[in-house]
Amino acid sequence: MGRLFDAISSSNQLENHTMNVFLTRLLFCFFADDTNIFPKQSFSQLIKNHNIHNLESLPKLLSDFFTILNLEESSSERAKYPAHLTTFPYVNGGLFAEVLDVPNFTPRTYRILLDCIDLDWSEINPDIFGSMFQAGINPEQRSTLGQHYTSVKNIMKVIQPLFLDKLYEELEKIKLLKDIKEKNKRLSALLQRISEIKIFDPACGSGNFLIIAYKELRKLEIEIMKAMSENLSMFSHIHLDQFYGLEIDDFACEIARLSMWLAEHQMNMLFEKELNFYQPTLPLKNSGRIHCRNSLRENWLVFVPRQSADDEVYIIGNPPFGGTNNRTAEQSKDMGQVFSGFRIFKSLDYVTSWFWKGANYIKDSNAKLALVATNSICQGEQVAVLWKPIFNLGLSIHFAYQAFIWANNARDQAAVHTVIIALSAENFYPKFIFKEKGDELFLTKVKNISPYLFEGSNLFIENRLTPLSSNVSKIYLSNVPRDNNNLFLEKEEFDYLSKIEPRVIKYVRRVIGGDELLNSRLRYCFWFKDESLDELNRIPIVREKLEKIKEFRLSSTREGTVSQFTTPHLFSEIRQPEKGNYILIPSPSSERRPYIPIDFLDSQIIAINSFMIPNATLFEFGIITSEIHNDFVRVVTGRLESRLRYSAKVVYNNFPFPEVDDIQKAHIEQLAEDILLTRADYPAMTLAQLYNPETMPEPLKQAHQTLDRAVEKLYRDKPFSDAAERVAFLFQRYEELTKKAV
């Protein structure tokens, strides 16, 4: 089909929309041929019978053919067309309403068309073919669309807990009724109810969510009808116009509409098979209320109107994600409109726009929402910014899927971790937290779901510039080079330079980022702080590197970087401690480790990609490496996919350190030192190996556990039973401390 598209567009000058509609019509006809929608005549024959030497008349034939499909069978207009066309039925549904410029066919494109016709279209699965098709057609979308495609499994995670499970529960309850009359009455009422449900996907793409939701409601309807013993309805009560979609891409929109018809036809066939009532597919009804619009610039109430606040509306979908560095100018403008009136919002992901608009749609109503999102909206700096205003609308999270790996057809392990979050104005009890571990699914019923998607209060940890706890050392982000790697030296280059240009060696320092710290890698960098640029430029090797840095900085889109082209010998940001030791905390670091590995370093060693606590004490080391601190990190910190990304403003500065006297402090310091000494017993192991759960030496585990218990005891005498209890305790402490501060 991609070949057909390429062939047609290379030999024709058609508008995008025209091309999209034309291909959609062809697809419908292929499908109609193979599934008996065209009972008397076949489109394939019509095309195949056409004389290949007379291709210039093909557009006229197709154009007439499209007109016929748009003419009611009783219409006198039909008589004006040849007999082999008028045996085709009236299709309607808007698919053939528009008068189209039909493209010309070359012998080559005609052959490709015949190849397409010969495929078996009856087997196509409308829930997935849209995305496949779209990816195959649109060159610039070929690379990205596969990633946005939502599998049926993932769609079910959204719609089952949102409404499907409850409807089936209701059906099962009714089935148990003894009184036949009452039972039938209740079944009719349920039928009526599902015929009034509205499903809305505000970023519907090619319609996956709408199609699956439609099919599932039709299946439920069949079950309801089977349970009825009288007044059996002979037709389906569920209509495509209960399904609403907004989609910015015109082609995706056309495909979504088409897919809804295909799904309807398939469900009609199932309906007939299960209940023995024939459902005519033609003429097509309104194919859902799917509009090609920028969802974020529209008032959703106009597209999905409500008779009253009691209407049963479900907003579902998987809107696009886009972090601050990954948005188009247009998308940033969208966010400006959606979050107008917000003082801070630009650090939010693009996907949160749909949450905020959705939250405003469902507030004070019976409408509910469940959307897929990147896990970053429930971690780190975004949490307070987004969830505070949402909860202030009187909404709560009534079910959630904790972060899971996004699986798609492109790659098994996708490049993002996702969550599913459902919001409603109704305060359900219990609320459900779903957690996937491998192939297993765990369900916890809880009283409240925190914005971090754990059981707990609606407390948010806000960005804080200085430590909440007094008498704690300040933490700093490490140095930032912005040098395009020109100030750095690997071990080999360092050795080489030592030989050929020994006068630069005095400027070289060891440099440590997460990688070097954890894996004991040796890496060096030029540290030209306090050196004269003119002097440095006299050394050819250095001069060459500095030229490259100058060029790199000048080409940056970041103003601050550009202005530093005059100081190419310096790191872009320098915060290196002048003397003494500092604690280095890598960011990020694997979540598999029971503790984030941290270490003391000499100030001569330059830090990058991490956090530094200059002049830190063993006490601070002990607290940061303790289990309770790591528990806190796991809940609140931002993550790189699932990796823990330590942070200053979210984690360290908000962590309620325990209050201690000198004796208690000395005790912690001694236990912290024990850890360092135990590590030193394994000089051949890297920190990554020492803290790998599979290779962590038993004595080191012991030393940590001893420290863990001692730190816990500083908070309260009674031991905690698990991480959840420790974090709940810390949150409470945080709340008290922040209240006091006001």
Add this chain to the structure above:
DNA sequence: CATCCGACAGACC
């Protein structure tokens, strides 16, 4: 002026 993030990126087996 300092920090957080990545519908990732790149190394390693």
Add this chain to the structure above:
DNA sequence: GGTCTGTCGGATG
């Protein structure tokens, strides 16, 4: 080609 785990620099507040 899976699997594992952290670079780097822009945008932001």
